[in-house]
Amino acid sequence: MGRTSDARERILTAATDLFSLRSYGSIGVAEICAQAGVPKGSFYHFFESKQALALEIIDLQWGSQRGRWQRVLDGDGSLVGRLKELFAFTVEVQNLSLSEAGVVCGCIFGNLNLELSAGDDPMRERLRAIFDEQVHMIRRSIEAAQALGDVPAIDARGAAKSIVAQIEGTVMFAKLFNDPGQLDELWANSLRLLMVSEAQEV
Amino acid sequence: MGRTSDARERILTAATDLFSLRSYGSIGVAEICAQAGVPKGSFYHFFESKQALALEIIDLQWGSQRGRWQRVLDGDGSLVGRLKELFAFTVEVQNLSLSEAGVVCGCIFGNLNLELSAGDDPMRERLRAIFDEQVHMIRRSIEAAQALGDVPAIDARGAAKSIVAQIEGTVMFAKLFNDPGQLDELWANSLRLLMVSEAQEV
DSSP states (O other): OOOOHHHHHHHHHHHHHHHHHHGGOOOOOHHHHHHHHHOOOHHHOOOOOHHHHHHHHHHHHHHHHHHHHHHHSSSSSOHHHHHHHHHHHHHHHHHHHHHHHOOOOOHHHHHHHOOTTOOHHHHHHHHHHHHHHHHHHHHHHHHHHHHSSOOSSOHHHHHHHHHHHHHHHHHHHHHHHHHHHGGGHHHHHHHTTTOOGGGGGO | OOOOGGHHHHHHHHHHHHHHHGGGGGGGHHHHHHHHTTTTHHHHHSSSSSHHHHHHHHHHHHHHHHHHHHHHTTSSHHHHHHHHHHHHHHHHHHHHHHHHSSSSSOOHHHHHHOOOOOOOOHHHHHHHHHHHHHHHHHHHHHHHHHHHSSSSSHHHHHHHHHHHHHHHHHHHHHHHHHOOGGGGGGGHHHHHHOOOOOOGOO
């Protein structure tokens, strides 16, 4: 049994690990508490419900991922090059999951989304906001690249959405085949969605 | 309580409906039997486990979807036109789900995949085989279109994979936003992945 003072933190860590590896629906509060080494009674001292805990984990994960995305998209080099770096980050996350946990965990937002039921409205709203924000961030980069003539005058929002969908679908393949190599062609495919030829890539 | 003779059928129907609407992990044998109007004891007369039932449902669903895909891909008109029809079918399935069940259910294979845990090996194998077969079917169509000069000489297998990933990612958006309209741009995006201009579409 750990110190009470870090019990909340340990519940968050244990649940993040469990939600990355198994389905949300299959994991109960008892299992989270057992893995965290925290008595079940104290769970409800910190979190109203498993859903409240999941919402906090979603916010923490997206907060961290958004920060990384922002740094990459605001970085040096051509905008197309920055998008390429964003995808390298996606591959890195899945490689890390494979080497640390032995499995490609996929995208926690995509995993949770596909498990959603009609009753999961707060979680659905949060996930919608995250995907909207991802599309918005990539859209802004595409528009900036269009202003420089690096990307043709296609619908930037539609292209950004298609790129996020391509990431999610390809990460799903990486999870299914437990192979981050499935992501190898993500970059070339995204260039096609942007109608940028690979030779043109700067 | 229905007749014993159709109990197996009713379990399959009830479970298919439940798995389309909620996560696999959140649905137990008791709920499936209650919805089917079948005593829980008789479940194990027909199925060894919930997983065995799920595998049979996966096979039935893919058997039906594959037949439809095959008819569309072997149909008349240009190969690009047939692919377009394939996507129209995807949109139709999600529209039907929305009008009949009130929710966009997404892709049952994608939903189950993102719920998979390390212990779900038989299901993982089945889903891998299905996605491999989907890629193979689209690849064959692309190669035939390339032979006619309708699609440029890109890597057909890679392009087919990117299209299946695009379908899965976009269907995930449709599920998240409960809006089949999310699929509106799927066709234009797939043409880009094939490097076929919309003007060129025949």
